[in-house]
Amino acid sequence: MEQPGVGRINSNENENASEKKKMSEEFESNTIMESLIDMPLATLDIKEEFGITDVAHKNKESSKGNEQVRKDKRKKRKKKDYQPNYFLSIPITNKEITTGIKKLQNAIIEQDKRLAKTMSRDGSFHITLLVMQLLNEDEVNIGIDTLLELKPLIEEILQGKHLTLPFQGVDTFESQVGFVKLEEGDHIKQLLEIAEVAKRTFQEKGILAGEDRSYNPHLTFMKLSKASWLRKKGVKKINPKLYEKFINHRFGEEMVYRIDLCSMLKEKQSNGYYHCDSSVVIGL
Known part of the structure; x- marks a missing residue:
């Protein structure tokens, strides 16, 4: 037989626990957002090649109803709070290219x-394919699964062929960011298609992804924002005379074989590579 008042006490305890959980989740979300706001996007640096194959990561099981609720919440997130903290990266590992860039930097x-x-x-040289915001473990898991789903879509675009990226010449964005240019050709069209399907696929999962400006693939080698002093x-400004000897230099070709899902905030690996939550191998 239920004791008088016990039901009311249990109800109050449940309400208190629910309220504490809600406050904890809000605190965690606010803390993450504060960290994201303080972090400049200009810190994107990725590392040299290391061997990774496709890594599957299982989500925690949840009902379709709960998944839809989470997706709706992500879609309702205010755009003013959108500060990317994850990105898809194509690592540049061809030694001819990286050696050429090092000579450019030294010059x-x-x-x-x-x-x-x-x-x-x-x-750390890479091409950023897509930036996104993943605020918690659940969203990171969704990002990992989405990257795996993206692989066959990318391979459909490539139609069984390898994507090779030739680099030649140097330029800047508003004299603030120095980058090695991609040569003109069909490879740029394919890269833009991959970037677009990646953006669409992640957004369909309720993930805030992409930027307002049009996608412009480039290989960054310097940023004045790294030394604001x-x-x-x-x-x-970056004086064009500093790199004039490399203005038409041919750096080499990179065969795209891997795409990484990397964090901008998690602790980097000892070799300087950003934390990588997942990778897919393309064309193998």
């Missing part, structure tokens, strides 16, 4: 040693 540093702090780290020293 610039020889002319102005202060610019050493603006250079991308050795082995240079502005006080009068260095506000």
Whole structure:
């Protein structure tokens, strides 16, 4: 027989527990958002090649109803709070390319040693395919599964052929970001198609992904934002004379074989590579 008042006490305890859980979730979300706001996007640096094959990651089992609720909540997230903290990366591992970039960087540093702090780290060269916001473990798991779903869609675009990216020449974005250019050709069209299908696939899962500006694939080798103190020293732009000897330099070709889902915030590996939650191998 139920004791008087017990039902009311249990009900209050459940309400208190539910309220604490809600407060905890709100605190966690706010803390993550504060970290994201403080982190500049200019810190994207990825590493040299390391062997990874497709890694499957299972989501926690949940009902379709709960999944739809979570998806609706993600879609309702205010766009003003959108600060990417994950990205899809195509690593650049061809030694001819990375050696050429290192020579370019050294040539610039020889002319102005202060610019050493603006250079991308050795082995960090990559092309960003898509940026996104994954705020918790559940969303990271969805991101991992979505990347695996993306693999056959990418291979359908490639139609059994390898995607080879030739790099030649140097340019800047508004004299703030130095990058090695992709040569013109069908490979750019395929890369744009892959980026678009990736964006659409992640957004269909309720993930905030992509940017307002159009996708412009590039291989960054320096950013003035890495050393903001240079502005006080009068260095506000990248002088074209610093890289004029490489303006038409042919750096080499990269065969795309892997796409990584990387975190901008999690602790980097000892070799400088960003934390990688999952990877897929393309065309094998």
